[in-house]
Amino acid sequence: MRVALFVPCYMDAFEPEVGIATLNLLRRFGVDPEYPFDQTCCGQPMVNSGCHDEAKATEELFVRNFTGFDHIVVPSGSCVHQIRCHMTAVEQTEAVQQVRQRTCDLVEFLHDVLKVDGFPWAEFSHKVSYHNNCNALRGIFHGSMSERREASYSKPLSLLRMVKGVTLVEKARPDECCGFGGAFSVFEPAVSVKMGQDKVRDHAAAGADYVVSADSSCMLHQKGCADRLGLPLRFRHIAQILNGDRA
Amino acid sequence: MSEGPRLDSDGLPALLHRELRAGDDGGARDSLGGRLTHGEATSRPLRPPTPEPQPRGAVLHRHRPVDHDEAAQRFIDAPRHEKMHDERLWDLRQKRDRQMHAIPEWEALRDLASTVKQHTLAHLDEYLEQFEAQAVANGIHVHWARDGAEHNTVVHGILADHGARRLIKSKSMLTEETGLRHYLAGVGIEVVETDLGERIQQLDDEAPSHIVVPAVHKLRSDVAEVFARTLGTDPGNDDVHYLAEQQREKTRPVILEADAGMTGANFAVAETGTFVVCTNEGNADLSANVPPLHIASIGIEKLIPRIADLGVFIRLLSRSALGSPITQYTSHFRGPRHGGEMHVVLVDNGRSARLGEPQFWQSLKCIRCGACMNTCPVYRRSGGLSYGATYSGPIGLILDPTFDRRRYSTLPFASTLNGSCTNVCPVKINIHEQIFAWRKVLAKSHDIGTAKQGLMKAAGAILAHPALYRAAIAAADSALKVLPAFLVANPLNSWTRGRDMPAPPRETFHQWHHRTDGGRKQAP
Ligand code: SF4
Numbered sequence: 001m002r003v004a005l006f007v008p009c010y011m012d013a014f015e016p017e018v019g020i021a022t023l024n025l026l027r028r029f030g031v032d033p034e035y036p037f038d039q040t041c042c043g044q045p046m047v048n049s050g051c052h053d054e055a056k057a058t059e060e061l062f063v064r065n066f067t068g069f070d071h072i073v074v075p076s077g078s079c080v081h082q083i084r085c086h087m088t089a090v091e092q093t094e095a096v097q098q099v100r101q102r103t104c105d106l107v108e109f110l111h112d113v114l115k116v117d118g119f120p121w122a123e124f125s126h127k128v129s130y131h132n133n134c135n136a137l138r139g140i141f142h143g144s145m146s147e148r149r150e151a152s153y154s155k156p157l158s159l160l161r162m163v164k165g166v167t168l169v170e171k172a173r174p175d176e177c178c179g180f181g182g183a184f185s186v187f188e189p190a191v192s193v194k195m196g197q198d199k200v201r202d203h204a205a206a207g208a209d210y211v212v213s214a215d216s217s218c219m220l221h222q223k224g225c226a227d228r229l230g231l232p233l234r235f236r237h238i239a240q241i242l243n244g245d246r247a
Numbered sequence: 248m249s250e251g252p253r254l255d256s257d258g259l260p261a262l263l264h265r266e267l268r269a270g271d272d273g274g275a276r277d278s279l280g281g282r283l284t285h286g287e288a289t290s291r292p293l294r295p296p297t298p299e300p301q302p303r304g305a306v307l308h309r310h311r312p313v314d315h316d317e318a319a320q321r322f323i324d325a326p327r328h329e330k331m332h333d334e335r336l337w338d339l340r341q342k343r344d345r346q347m348h349a350i351p352e353w354e355a356l357r358d359l360a361s362t363v364k365q366h367t368l369a370h371l372d373e374y375l376e377q378f379e380a381q382a383v384a385n386g387i388h389v390h391w392a393r394d395g396a397e398h399n400t401v402v403h404g405i406l407a408d409h410g411a412r413r414l415i416k417s418k419s420m421l422t423e424e425t426g427l428r429h430y431l432a433g434v435g436i437e438v439v440e441t442d443l444g445e446r447i448q449q450l451d452d453e454a455p456s457h458i459v460v461p462a463v464h465k466l467r468s469d470v471a472e473v474f475a476r477t478l479g480t481d482p483g484n485d486d487v488h489y490l491a492e493q494q495r496e497k498t499r500p501v502i503l504e505a506d507a508g509m510t511g512a513n514f515a516v517a518e519t520g521t522f523v524v525c526t527n528e529g530n531a532d533l534s535a536n537v538p539p540l541h542i543a544s545i546g547i548e549k550l551i552p553r554i555a556d557l558g559v560f561i562r563l564l565s566r567s568a569l570g571s572p573i574t575q576y577t578s579h580f581r582g583p584r585h586g587g588e589m590h591v592v593l594v595d596n597g598r599s600a601r602l603g604e605p606q607f608w609q610s611l612k613c614i615r616c617g618a619c620m621n622t623c624p625v626y627r628r629s630g631g632l633s634y635g636a637t638y639s640g641p642i643g644l645i646l647d648p649t650f651d652r653r654r655y656s657t658l659p660f661a662s663t664l665n666g667s668c669t670n671v672c673p674v675k676i677n678i679h680e681q682i683f684a685w686r687k688v689l690a691k692s693h694d695i696g697t698a699k700q701g702l703m704k705a706a707g708a709i710l711a712h713p714a715l716y717r718a719a720i721a722a723a724d725s726a727l728k729v730l731p732a733f734l735v736a737n738p739l740n741s742w743t744r745g746r747d748m749p750a751p752p753r754e755t756f757h758q759w760h761h762r763t764d765g766g767r768k769q770a771p
Contacts, residue, residue, distance in 0.1 A: 007757075009720075013720050023765065037713075043707075045703070045706055046706060046707045046710075050659075050683075050686025050688075050689055051695075051700060052687055054700075054707035058707055060711070061711050061713070147622065149347050149348060149353040150354070176624050177663045177667070179624065181663030182663075183699075184660070184662070184663045188625070189316065190316050191323070191629050192663075194323050194745075195625075224746030224749065228745060
């Protein structure tokens, strides 16, 4: 099984420790992913703004980097959603389609491909509020959504429940968007900030010490809001918890 | 001997559906807790000390796109309005969820509703002709209008034929589209809205902010102000029952003297040539049944094939809209009353053009329930008027640009693309995917603003070249200037308005991987 690791651009720059935790976690399961060195970005920032033409070259580069792998693992549901559902600026050759189909999020890879049944090295004795990234939830179906009448499930929560010590807290409006939304956070700052503030207040009101998510981008936005409000919340990517970070 | 009606503990007649009872609205009550009638209610309820002025909607400029963010900021800066609005609509969303959970076949119903609508739209020409033939056979006069202007002229013509000077009408988004009220005012015909919320908006000379609850953005203190100004009520009394009663007393005589009545339609049934109007106030029945002349304006997408299909939509409509099993009134109109006249105006106004657009035709399935607005976190926090358009919220983002692409070019960006709307929509319109598709269309035609497009072009150029990208983010703080997810480069530095910047790291993942051979070499 040839596995590649894609570390999204914002994670590369702002959250290198999440990339490292993902790499180490995969190695714990006997998967040693390759890291194609010329990787940059999946094109989402441009595509999210409607600028498909402007994203084309970036998408082509992505496909060049990741052709030929059985799995391309990404610690971001949002980037996976872009690649799987929206990477259409690049010509849809067979290779491109294959790359798109073989890309999966870290949570999916652990839950659906490796079908892991425990993280014996991990322990996280804290109150955790889990944040669903909207693309992960409603785009690649990490879990059931409150809008639909469907059997309840959650891939990330079922993974977190395997970690010793974790106490999951229930917040109000559990799957409401936090207002990040990529370019939305810049072009609609008024609502973006208000949504972020409401979200972190809900985490705090539920008694959470930590906010955990499978996407760092929402958490960068939320952390900015929490810090500004002076809320003592801490933010961790799910890869860090599953890899055994204690705090 | 018959007993009186069964009463609840608060002395009000017992409800069949207790869950429908409104919570305590803070209205005036006597010492035993009974609600004061309007005559007594001049005693003032406790009010917060300083009323917060109502934030107004988007400022419209002739040639500039709507600035949704600017209007949203003003809405958010009125915290009592924003909080009430957010919580009130979220409450509707939760009531809708409870209704959904009470219906095991909910998702199947949505599928069915979507299929019926798709089928109807695919054969719209046939169903329209069938409807017309049946309606004419029922004694209805049927008119066709290509656009809003033609609609207004047709309506004016009918009214003029009857020498009608005063029209009472119930809520209709279609007549908002066509600007009927202003048009008729211009030709000397008085229009009185009979829906309470719509009447409030009319008196305040403001557009409806929501397609189901038009004045939902107003606090009762705002309504007290409007009524004091326009109806002469006590400016210091904002008891909701007092206000509602006052409006009723002032409007009923007008209704009784009206020459003509107008309604919209929620559904028009091809098989029978009949149409159905759903209201909670019964006001459509007043508009339709009090004056001798009834005009119904119906968008051509309102067709459904058979009366048997109606049940699917009736089951979904009010549950999705307000979280109630059904509207108080579901009125079927079949033909003119004895001695009366009934006219139907079938209006296109851009609909057939939209039907030809592969990416956007599904928006015609909309039954105007407003569920997408109630669930939308952006709509709830910005208010419907911040969109500066006839339709607001998620459905507005995809309809408005079809009416005026340039003015509403900013609206598809007033969304986080979170997808909640798509999943509450009772007719399964892929709303957030259409918002996404609109962005693409607007970028292609360079309608997204040169600053934004320039940034995306620069970002795309750097992200497509590993060496450029590496050089650009080599210095930690310059990464912030390149990474388009944050786009914090001036002149668009808005990130820090209410958030702190993320701290730049010492080393990127890439540098770490290079230095340590992916962690295999121990750091020195
Ligand atoms: S788009 Fe769907 S949810 Fe929104 S108003 Fe129309 S039918 Fe209702």
